[in-house]
Amino acid sequence: MPQDLAFWLPVVIAVPLMAAVLAFLLPRAAFPISLGAALITSGLVCWAALAAVNAGPATHTVGGWSAPLGIDLVLDGLSGLLLVLTAIIGLAITVYAHGYFQPGDDLVKQHQYNFFWPLWMFLWASLNALFLSADVFNLYVTLELLGFSAVALTALAGKPTVLKAAMRYLMVSLSGSLFYLMGVVFLYAQFGTLDIRLLSAASAETPTLLASAALITTGLIMKSALFPLHFWLPPAHANAAAPVSALLSALVVKGSLYIVLRLWLEVFYPLADTVAPQVLSVLGVGAVLWGSLQAMQQPRLKLLIAYSTVAQLGYMFLLMPILLKNRDDSTALAATMSFVFAHAVAKAAAFLSAGSILHALKDDRLTALSGLMKKMPVTTAAFAMAGISLIALPPSAGFLAKYQMLQSALTNGYWGLVFVVIGGGLLAAVYIMRVLGPAFKKVEPYGAESTSKAVHVPLVMSIPTLALALLAIVISFMGVYLLELLAVGTPWVLKGGL
């Protein structure tokens, strides 16, 4: 019943938003409130996705005013997939953060704990709003809300390094948004509407459209940290508290990426034959190479994972030329979205494992990680599974995605991309093995006692980490279902007759 489904779309935004307000007002009850909101939101989102698969996309007209005057919320495959992704990772992080920020009698930690919940719920609400918005200006607003909550969450760790990182992040995020807004102004100047579907119908190749596309894309790839505009990402993602790092790497960068995909597919498609998609693809190649090479040299685990994010974000732009030129072949879109999904799950698991390691050993320098397998078997196993997905060895979500990428690149004759994707996997293997190689080292019985026995990680942290890591493996057998969801309401029929 699409009618009913449409009714629930604003609820998906309202629940975490209300939880944010309540968690701010009632800090003592912040965790139960947030957990409740997380459960309700995740449940609703999954139900909505299933309903959309069965009944097709849904549109909610806010306040009864429909486009062009009002603002619409639209649930289709592309947004549904990202909503589900956010729900899965959001739920895991909510549970994990309760253990990670556990204040004890530390006042600083109490402060962090109190502020984490409202900010996180706020961030979740903005993400859901972003994915559901069908209006380019509304996208700007949600993008800013997302950026603000992300910056505030980054700053939560409080040290000077992280404040500087947060400040840099704020400036990049804000100027990126302003670039985007300038592009929106150009769109409005040309077409007189802000609704994506109306823009899509009216779109034509004009200089204004080109200028708008250039402004919007520049702004968004700044926020998505596409090479060479990635400089702000590693310090922010590596220095934030682990649950925040996981959020930033897994979800926040995907918000702006989603807008890039959405707008290029629906509004800027007349520009598919310009050089723009090629440029994005080349930048993607640069990201894969540069990010991997940097990850190979980082002394600390969280920095390594952050540079891995830089590399992995590159993959999401690699297929742009195929994605835009062959609009009747949706394998490139399916591959890219599978990759987004795979990366988010694996990267969240990796950052959460790193958080557990930091929590237990108080040190995340790679040199301190010898014999980790013996000390923290569950966490190491979780990191290993996440790593397998990042390298894209089968069976893993990463493999599923890269397989589709390779297939798409090869059938369209992009041999260069084929080698980049395979080579990128090998580079990822090198940096992941920097962690996992020494993990199997035998720990001598003498020496520091902290290294000789297993270290305790609370279940509230290890279970969500392991769950995400397992998911990174299990998703490889759920590819058809993901693609089925993605196909909802897309004008491009997925190959293979779904």
Add this chain to the structure above:
Amino acid sequence: MNDSAALYAVAGVILFGMGIYALVAYPHLLRKILGMNVMGIGVFAVFVALAYRGPDQPPDPVPHALVITGIVVAVCATGLGLTLATRLKALTGVAQLTPDQED
């Protein structure tokens, strides 16, 4: 769009560029935050100029509504930026993004 509106729009674009310059060129955080505000004002100016539909017609209300929203967002952003900057100044003594020491 007539000449004066076009002038506004061009001025907006120039302001946008000046804002970027300030953001990149000046090390002091307050100047950077101001730079971002100038960028924002540039965008709003272009938007407002767009709303002009000739002397006989009322201006298009949509850009005005959007600009007001944009200003609210910009105020929030400035607030967040200033909070971060003062906190950083309190901790390190300088309101600049000095390179990180290995810690």
Add this chain to the structure above:
Amino acid sequence: MTWENSLPLLIVLTSLVPGVVIFFLKESTVGVRTTLNMFGAVAKLVLIAVMINGLLNETTYETRLPFLPGIDFVLRADTLSILFCILSAVLWLVTTIYAIGYLEHSPNRSRFFGFFSLCVSSTMGIALAGNLMTFLIFYELLTICTYPLVVHKGDEKALRGGRTYLIYTLVGGGALLLAVIWMYAIAGPIEFRDGGAIDAIVEGARGPLTVIYFLFIAAFGVKSAIVPLHGWLPRAMVAPAPVSALLHAVAVVKAGAFGIVRVTYDLFGIDVANDLGVLTPLMIATSLTIIVGSVLAIFQDDIKKRLAYSTVSQVSYIALGVALFGPLGSIGGIMHLVHQGVMKITLFFGAGSFDETLGVTKISQMDGIGRRMPLTMAAFTVGALGMIGVPPTAGFITKWFLGTGAIEANSHWVIGVLILSSLLNAGYFLPILYRAWFKPQKGDWPSEHDFGGRFETFWMLLLPPVVTGVFSILLGLFANLPVGLLYWVRLIVLREYEL
């Protein structure tokens, strides 16, 4: 799901599930772990037996799950997969007994047995894979699961060996991935089929198909240690003996060899492969490997290293049999898949027992070991004679069929290779036998370990080599029994050649 289409999955799960459960067991729960392992191994054998019976009655066993649009995850039993399944399952059972004895009191046993079971599951998956995608998944899973076993000892040397292993196999995996995707791109969603999935070469596809075939060979050549891709194997010998025995004599190298067999017969089809002209280069590469491996083996003093180079040489017999275009050569190659496994595992069991009981790891220390450990050494001797190809061992049967196959294929020079390699095999095995049986003991053993009891060593270390040694002779003596190995291999070859 019906019984017929869940059976292949169950065969994989009988080791996968125990493996996963074992990870969560405490080190001290030996009883539960052993029971789980044994239960899994026996259950697997029973299921395989049921499947053999069904296959003889023309039942189809196939598990099919959707993977991606157009590509399914397929596990299917056919005559060839059963052969590899039964080999791995029997040797897994024997090796599990051996490993329990070998690793008694050593640390991290839960981890070891967990990964060990996962490796066997991957091998089963490789055997039963019904298409390239499924094959690729299990092939890479095998790489992942063997790594922790190679580095099990956790010292610098083990970590280095593990790193080398990963570099070789991951690069090989990349080549395989490329080959698989390219194949799907030009041939569509094809699956393995008796006689080959490609009916005829389309005009213009000849070049790509040739390149793809060589990519496959390069990828599989890493695991099956074809020269010059063999470098990881001797270095991976830092692993504990049961790992070297099962994985580096059977599962891993065989996965590569099996891949060559599968791809040549059931993907390209032997006729198409012959038409492409790719068999002669394969023949040359494998012949070269056979000679080079044997020559290198002569210079090793470390027992396991000598056995490793011997493996390099012997595994290539399988691919050589494939490359000899003709049914007789194919019979020889496919039979060697089983023969080499049984004989080489006997040798590795022996080497492990010498080390564990007496601390002997070098050939120069083996003087007089035949008197101290007669049963183990007898089994070792059978294995060694089998490698040389002395009748009535299993190795003789292989060489016989390969030789006649070479004549049938008009590649007479291959007989020269076989003779030369047999001489070289004798050159590096006979001195060992001579030292062990005829030279007197030189001083004390390096570190003798008293297990008590009546036997020359702990019974769990003694039984496995004796059993596999006896197998090596029985396989040779009774090759021609009804429903014996030769019958089964003939069945495979008849289907592949569509005779």
